Amino acid sequence: MASQHFSVKNGKIGRGQKHASYIAGQGRYAEKADVIFVADVNMPSWARDGADFFGVADRMERDNGRTYTEFEFAIPREIVDPIAYAKEFAVETLASNHPYRLAVHDKQASDGGRNVHAHLMFTERKLDGINRDADQFFRRANSKSPHKGGAAKDRKWHEKHMVENMRKTYSIFAKLHGVDLDLRSNLAKGLGEAEPKIGPVHGRTEKNSNRSNLVSKVENLRNNRMDDGGGDVLDNKLRHELEKHSKERRKQLWMTFHKQRSDNYLRLTEELKVSYSYQKQKIELIKSTYVKRRSDIKNNPGLKYVERRAAISIANMERITQELEVKAEFEAIRDVIKIEQKEHYFEKYRLFLEGYAKQGDEVAKAEVMRLVKNRPKLNLEQNSILTTGSINKLNPAAFNLKFEINRGGLVTYKIRGVDVIKDTGKQVDLLKTDALTVEAALKLAQAKFGNKLTLSGPREFQERAALVAAQKGLRVEFTDHSINQLMNKYKGELEMQRHLEMVEKHLLRAGKQLKTTDAIGQSTQVVIRQNVHLRNDQKYLLNNFEISFNDAKRVAESYGFEFIKPGNSSYSGTVIEITAHHAVQYLGRNRVVIHELAKINGDQSLIKGAKVEVSYVNQKPIIKIGQSHKPNTR
Structure with a gap:
């Protein structure tokens, strides 16, 4: 069931910077572990970040004035990507009219599930396109000469039914994402008096004499609802006890999973530190060996110029090969850590729950069914590049391709008069899979979505995209770990191919194509032949x-x-x-x-x-x- 929560809060002067730091987990709140996303949007050029902006507001706003208004809303558990959901709501609500800070928190709920919620903190002062410094921005507005006064406050945030209207707006927004919310008060729903907020347990709760009264009131309200629910009172109480047990079990499962995940992350981080130190020492040793060998070759008077160039090229090739091997070991550990940090851990939690479900844990079975039901369905047939974060505004004319824009805003790009790419906004669809189209689509997606991309479609298309990215030297990263590894493999092979061609070029000039000479030892010949054989296997032939x-x-x-x-x-x-x-x-x-x-x-x-x-x-x-x-x- 979706959490029914949407509240509106206002902050007086002196509280803005502190609250901005709190929701973002900055400064004295840096130890907050539940912050999973922070974004500062529409900030003036003089503000370093949201905390700096609201800190200036604390100093410059008039006495007894508001420094911020905040929407705090629960993100339904049915939403698969809560960050994108919160960002979309923030854009629809504030657009580019107000500077705001958006923070998404994800922590343990009282029922053992996830309590994902967002804080949308903004100033009521509206941006009007006039560039003002910090001192002028918070002055009283001048309606006759706007450029002489400060940014005017939007009075709609003071309307009588603003809170009620915003709750309706949020309910409509959630319904568009497949979740039904009823944010009316309990009295409006006919549910009677609402339960008072008790708050979390901490060191000061024992001194709070009113807390025990609140707890008793909550228990009485719940017992009255069970008595009024009809049926046998004992059955209601038994059902209540079973629900309470399920909540405790869900909480226990989540805490166990979270501890395992944290321990694994700490272990990998320690391995990364050790691996980095080892990699640095190993590469320094490889470089020093290469420098000494190159110096010996240069100072060898018995070698001709072309022989010396060929020998140095071979030594450099061996250095590159050894460095790539060392770096590959380090990259493997770093890639695993990246997955631990950025991968959507809902799938891991599902696998964790399945282990307990196979052992007969009914609560784990129910949680698995819920996660499977809410899993998004991807079109495995459509070749697409999807976003993993924000979407940048893009002018289609910036690309050297012909394009058409329909009434719905969909952009179709053409190559040689043929439709090859469709930009639907949140994803880039490929209508062709030739190398030129894939390259253009990757560059388009990189400009819109950033360097982190998600590929959707058959495995053959994804492998082709990895090959094109390697061949064209595109600085992109894919969310699929195996595709990233394949792209890095292609890059290494292309680098080796180019170096081998340079070596062969020098050898051809010297007229000594892999023949035994004083400059080229037998072991070096073996290395070259092995790399040439590898190149043949991967179809990177000179032919x-x-x-x-x-x-x-x-x-x-x-x-x-x-x-x-x-x-x-x-x-x-x-x-x-x-x-x-x-x-x-x-x-x-x-x-x-x-x-x-x-x-x-x-x-x-x-x-x-x-x-x-x-x-x-x-x-x-x-x-x-x-x-x-x-x-x-x-």
Whole structure:
């Protein structure tokens, strides 16, 4: 059953900063363990955060004035993502009209379940687009010359039926999320007198003489409700005792799970500290060994220049391989801790309860059924990228793609005249799964949702997204731990591939392709062959690179163009084709240049039809993208 709670509170001067720190778990309240989310929204530029803003309000508001108004509301247990739910209600209620601090708390309820609730703390002063400093912001408003006075207070928060109206608004909001709430008073519901609030037990409760009277009053009200409920009084009391036992058991189960989770987190944190110290020492040893080896090679007078370059490249490759192995061990532990910190622990709690349910615990069985019933249903067939947090405002014109916006606000992006991506607001749906579409969708989702993304759809699509993110060097992170591991694996293999190609290039110049020489020992040859074999297994063959280059040449020849290799110069023109590893750029006068995509920075990209300027400095390309344009080929 959903918790029926929505209260409105006001704070006088001197209480704003203290209460803002309390709900956020800051300062003297830093030990509060129930704060799971804090956000400061619409804050003026002079305020560092919400606590600083309301601290200034304490000093600058008039005597006996309000520094804040607060909505404290319970988030129903049926809501799967309470943070997103609270953020949505805050935006619908205050929009961009008032500076506010939103905090979500999650703690143990008296019945053993979760008591998730939110504090929405805001100033009644309304933002009007005028930039004011801290001193002017809290002055009396000037209706004739608003820029000379302070921010005006919104009088609707003082209306007679404001509390009643806000409770109705919150009930409607909850109903839109599938939860029915009745926030009327007990008398309005015909339930009689409401139970007085007793409060939690602490060190001062023994000195409170009124507490025992309140406890007695609550017990009398509950007994009267049981007597008036009809049926046998003994049956009512027995049912009451069973409910009381269930509450205690739920509380016990939750506390046991929470302790196990805390102990596991502390253990992993300690392992991370030890692993970090070990990683640092190991990498320092690997680097010092590499520096000594490189110095010995440079000072070897018996080696030719190309032989020396090849030997140094091989030593650097071995260093990278060893460092990747050490870092992989550290990343594995850190990834587990990230999951412990950020993963939705409701699923873990369900697995924990299932263990007790198999042993015949009826309360655990009931809790499992409740969690399963409220689990969200995802569309496993739709290829989508979902948000895990806030949504940033985005101008579709910022992307170099054609788009259409329908009346409902849905944005459809096109590539080569074909619909490929739909932006529905809370998720990005992919209509195609080719590499170019996946890359564009990942960049769009990254701009809207941040670097933390959730993938929905078949496993094949998710693995393709991991591969594209690795190939394009996108700085994204996926909520699925296995997809993250796969992306990091691809990144390591691509880095190794590029380094092996550089080694082979030096060896080819020296005319010593993995032959026994004084500069290249037998053990080093084994390492190279093992890495080349690994690259073959993962289908990162040099042949694929040559096939891509040949495809690019074939495109140039089909138009009758002459192709050139890029040097330390600038090339301006339109990209007419993208192959697996190359881009073909038309320069005019029947000439094209072929660029290697692997050398391009992850924040830059070449898209077919884009007019770009590519400048090479020390063989590294720098790209300036202009307007899309179709070349005048034939």
